[in-house]
Amino acid sequence: MLARADDPCTLLIAPTGGGKTLAGFLPTLADVATTPHEGLHTLYVSPLKALAADIKRNLRAPVEEIDLDIRIEDRTGDTSQTVKRRQRVDPPHILLTTPESLALLTSYEDAPRIFKGLKRVVVDEIHALAESKRGDQLFLALARLQSFCPDLKRVGLSATVDHPEDIAKLLARNPDPCKILYADPGPAPDIAMLETDEAPPWLGGGAAYAIPAVLEQIKAHRTTLIFHNTRAQAEIFFHNLWLANDESLPIGIHHGSLDRQQREKVEAAMVRGDLRAIVCTGSLDLGIDWGDVDLVIQVGAPKNVKRLVQRIGRANHRYNAPSKALLVPANRWEVVECVNALQAVLEGDLDGDPRGPGPRDVLCQHILLRAASGPFDADGLYTEMTTAGAYVDLTRDAFDTCLEFCATGGYALKTYDRWQRLQQRPDGEWRLRDPRAAARLRMNAGTIQDSDTLKVQLKRNRGGKPLGEVEEAFAATLTAGDTFLIGGQIVRYEGLRDMTVQVSRNASRKPRVAVFSGTKFSTSTQLSQRTLRYLQADSWPDLPAHTADWLQLQRSMSRLPEPGRLLVETFERDGRQNMCVYGFAGRNAQQTLGLLLTKRMEDMDLAPMGFVSSDYATLIWGLDKVVDPHPLFDLQTLKSGLDGWLAGNALMKKTFRGAATIAGLIERNSPSARKSGRQATFSSDILYDTLLKYDPDHVLMQITREEALRGLVDFSRIEVLLNNVEGRIDHVAAPHVTPLAAPLLLEVGKVPVQSGSAEERLLAEETAALMNDSGLSKV
Template sequence: MTTKIATKTATTKATKTAPPTATTAATTDWLAARGWKAFPFQRQVWRDIAAGRSGLLHATTGSGKTLAVWLGALQALSATEAPLTVLWVTPMRALSQDTLRALQDAAAVLAPHWSLAARTGDTSSGERAAQQRRWPTALVTTPESLSLMLARADAPEVMHRVRLVVVDEWHELLGSKRGVQLQLALARLRHWNPGLMTWGLSATLANLEEAADTLAPGAVLVRGAQDKAIDIDTLLPARIERFAWSGHMGLSLLPAVIERIASAASSLVFTNTRSQCERWFQALLDARPDWAGLVALHHGSLDAEARTWVEAAMKSGQLKCVVCTASLDLGVDFLPVEQVLQIGSAKGVARLLQRAGRSGHAPGRRSRVTLVPTHSLEILEASALRAAAQAGQIEPRRAPEAPLDVLVQHLVTVALGGGFRPDELRAEVRSAPSYRALSDDAWQWALAFVRHGGESLRSYPDFQRVVPDESGVWRVPDARLARRHRSNIGTIVSDAAMSVQFLTGGRIATVEEGFIARLRPGDVFLLGGRSLALVRVEGLTAYVRTAPPGKALLPRWDGGQFPISDTLAGAMLARFDEAGQGRLADREMRFIEPLLALQATWSALPGTERLVAEVMTSPEGHHLFLFPFAGRTVHLGLAALLAWRVGRDTPATFSMAITDYGLELLSATPIDWAARLSALLAPVDRDTLREEVQASLNASELARRRFREIARIAGLIFQSHPGEARSQRQLQASASLYFDVFQQHDPGNRLLQQAQQELLSAELDVDALGAALTRMARQTLDLQHPARPTPLAFPLLVERLRERASTESLAQRLARMLAELESAAGGQAVADVSARLAFSQGDSKPAPRRTRRSRR
């Protein structure tokens, strides 16, 4: 009797604990119920996951990448009910809820016993506490939240069960320190579970094998659908403007944009900056007040609740249009979206394709993107973008090499998450591809830094963060330092953001501290689509009230001003080549033919084999205009380098201006560019070029600014303490103090060295500058002497002039210049400039102008 009861009980228990398995047949049935059928690449992913392999799935946006990996995970792993079986990492917390909903749809049928949740910076403390009491089977998270989980004391017990990590939008993380942070987190998870599977999803990458290896060494590469149809067209203005400047044309195309939006059930309007996003949102509502409630705003500074509402309303078809930034570049599946409009150039092929894929976001559907140029030369960019996209030319992304600030942050994280033994952890860190070449000296320096802050800081208790215990395990013994580290985990470093909220409560958004600092109580500004009046500032919170519509300032956020990519620059030069041969390949090139003809008549057209330089004298002085088409980052370094090389032999003072297309050097004294320019552009070896660039710029001050970011990631300074936020001024002062101390007392400090390296490699992109010099040395230098500014030179004049003049005075000056130029070109009278100039000042943030005095 007892035996029978025991047998029956055991059988009953086994029946209760044996969860259903999501078989391939069940998965196929689930797809069929929705009218879908698995693609061959999806079945390949299922087989690879079933075999325990890691991989990278590369397929066009909307082709079914998410389902491929998620359905494979459900088939292979649904028999388990272990908590945290799957981690789904998304690059943006704004994507987490949308991703969670997409995963829940299939899991509800194929793995009903699984629980799913999201854990990001937007997750409430109550939700986090509930998760910790009972962890879900699958968790959607971000790289920062994953690192926070690794910093838990119980991390080894909680995280060792993870069987699969899926990294969504891997192309977005790959080339950044966030991607390196994720590499280290994955290495830690593999330490606890050597059989961990890692899968990445990507839509826009060129260097696929390298990307797969960086994600998971030995990962398989699965290529999915690549034949998605994308329609790319351009809105053209009523007439061509042969003399243009950055951003000025913008709202002149508003009627055409409204017509396009009206013609579709739903649209996304992408902008490159948040200030531009605010302006276009307001302009649409001013022009079509009947669209109130049908047009929404979405960017990363808005409150999470507002962003979530917009995303849900767009998915449900309640909205006709959303004006957005890169906050909607990735992941969010808006199936109803019929078209995308891009205000200004996307500046890169990958970014254009990513944004285009937000429309027609389903297998077999066409994507449609319309480019809205903000000046005449962006019409040429539009033509080049389409040609490069059709040719499959996409920019590569590469991971940073061994950033020590990320490493020392990770060491403290691991010390909090159960501790580490140095020799074991060194091998683990070197398994992360970015640290394969990590030297023993660098490793020992990192250990010393987290133990006592290095040679110059060892006397200060706050830098004795990690110490070995009696058993040789390194841990964080100070609870206060532990809380401070957890509050500042991450590699996203930005200027201090102030919270903007109503006096009566209700958070609206965040905005740069520097913007609020320029306002006085009563001043009106535009944010979140509202006119707001500042009431008072307390700490890092700005209290506001609603203001009547009227003239408003625009918040300006750093970032968003992308340089053109090398791929796009090459495509533009190829278009110039065709134009020089009399071939105008499409309607965009035919439209700007008057601009091209005037440039060729007054000077010459650049090309893949021709480097055009223009020398001109005006009442301002002596001008050199050079058009390498290498992007504003390279042009900044090149302008400073040329001025420095001239100054080695001849005392001279230069003012500089740059655009994506070229650079201007203005000197008070004449320079014999015809005799000297070829030699001044001569390429040199990498080390010599780095030395020259550092000498040509205020490299110490630039490195000091870069050091602030490194110091923040490495834990020298903190964006916030528990219960306290620090202003940007406080952070900069603290970073400058450490910079000076290290320079004086610890000149070999590796964080100082890293600041110099990142300045040269990331901010100034010296390697790209070297490649540009090499390319220019192969080109034929065509030195022209035009009598007046050419269509390519005019934007450089405006960039320099508008840094020194008010909108009103500059408008008057530009009107006179345009009238004279158009008269000389036999053109029409110039329309009013003031409104267009005012728009351009907020629509497209100009690049900072560098002025260098070079005297020898």
């Protein structure tokens, strides 16, 4: 199937390195070359600022070679205000931007003039946007653009899509169709697990055991990307790697908490080919074209097959060359997960869960930004919104509720002037009550909800070099003289000045590690189920001997978890009664299950004392033995417990703060200053308590519950688990700790001490004791 220039919507799925980005721009280059065009012709939207900068660099090369008179510019959060003002007056032919910057552009009074003549929108890495609120924000903005330019053509580009039809529906203007094009997938990737002399530990995420083997791989390749799932893990690994780097190989680090100049310095060094390796996170997941990268190393289980495919594609970023990648499991269980992820990649079995309807907090923000651009008709805006993929099923009642919230704040808040933001004119159109509010709305627009962070900079009389950011909660624990890692450097905390963490360089002590705001992923449902099925094999020849023997010992001492059944183990240790529940539901759901089960156990006078969770199990310890676990897993009882637990839980307040910030109820930025995290938390907590007491059905309270159940709590996965199990619970009363429970029990046994070496020694001794007690020393 071939795309035509007059197709209203096209989704191109092509392997990394296949030239899909250039293919997306070819119609633009051909059109502008043959027909002079005034103003903005094509808008390119990407999830990452770095990707927009990379595309600008790569696109300019053919334009200059052909000597085309085409202006190409980017507009992101890093673009200066001077350039942004000039772009509004005199837009380039091709503008490269992000969803946030596009939403802001549509909010200006002169938006119709800015976008007059726009012919095409190219959305790169659309799969990454389709799974987040940033995508919802983007598709609402596209609906706005389509109202300016009815003949606007939409193009989506992606290498990893699990359900292409769903992505196509999001991209298209409802009810227009969207044509899907599939390119030749190219050669299969060359992927394997990294062989190491030392076996991985029972727990942990640092993979320090693999440092020597990773260094050998760096030496054997031109350029290596070393991906991590969190920023803190990346910092730890980079520090350990640098300490072992006896040959002083040039190695960099890149993640979202680093200062922009430091990130750009690393990116420029990569483009020049000056670095042999770069330790990174999701900040480099997407499409940056570094052809000299010939190896990707994923440290830690990828948790998600699509993410692994995306990262693998960064190596040999060419269509006809197989991507080469190595996986480094951080602990014993991750060995099993990595083997299954590799098999899924080779089979093309991508994972992904349907997202459901578009979130209403994003819808509220869009209404306010629409008002910032001038008066609007509610009927017309509702019709426009329902052409956006995620909002095609939006009811008029739901829209009107959001409009009422934007206008007055809702029933419990309508008496306060600060939330009286919109008013209806005699002609029926809605407008801002105070036109000056438009600037504040733009200052607080966006859907990315970072944890509360503080800038870190080297201490100087007039302000030193910025290094990046750390979470405010982490900064609050620091005292003068404490050391921590940031950007691969060990720094010494000197003090807090003007909401900035002042530090000095100090390489003489073992550092603490900053608590960065990177996402901690949960293993996908599909990968979890694949792993469960894998455990049912008679043997596992593709596993290292130490891990295969570990599973066989679990089978002989207890049993292995099975699909459609729930394994519950109970055993005694050190006078405490332990219960381990193998739900394979992902970390968030297993954490929620622990909370609900301990509450249920309290109701049954079983005296629970605490719990720990992983992606595959929850371990609960207490004073009384669980003789029959079946009553604990009644779904309706757990639901009731969830309702009671959610009502006053701190997690709900945090979720409320995020939704209220996106919806515009809470401002983080003002013309004078940005609120600290504590100030914003205080404000949102008061609002939450007020609405809970006086208006529990307020639209933001509804959104908060929906967000919590879908995201941080992930109760839907618990429901799916228990519905699939249907009471089939395998209870094993073990005489002592079992092989699969041992890593979780080690988490319980961790002792916080000041000396890092003492902590490692205590952990090693506890590991040895557990292994000897249960016969695991043979593994």
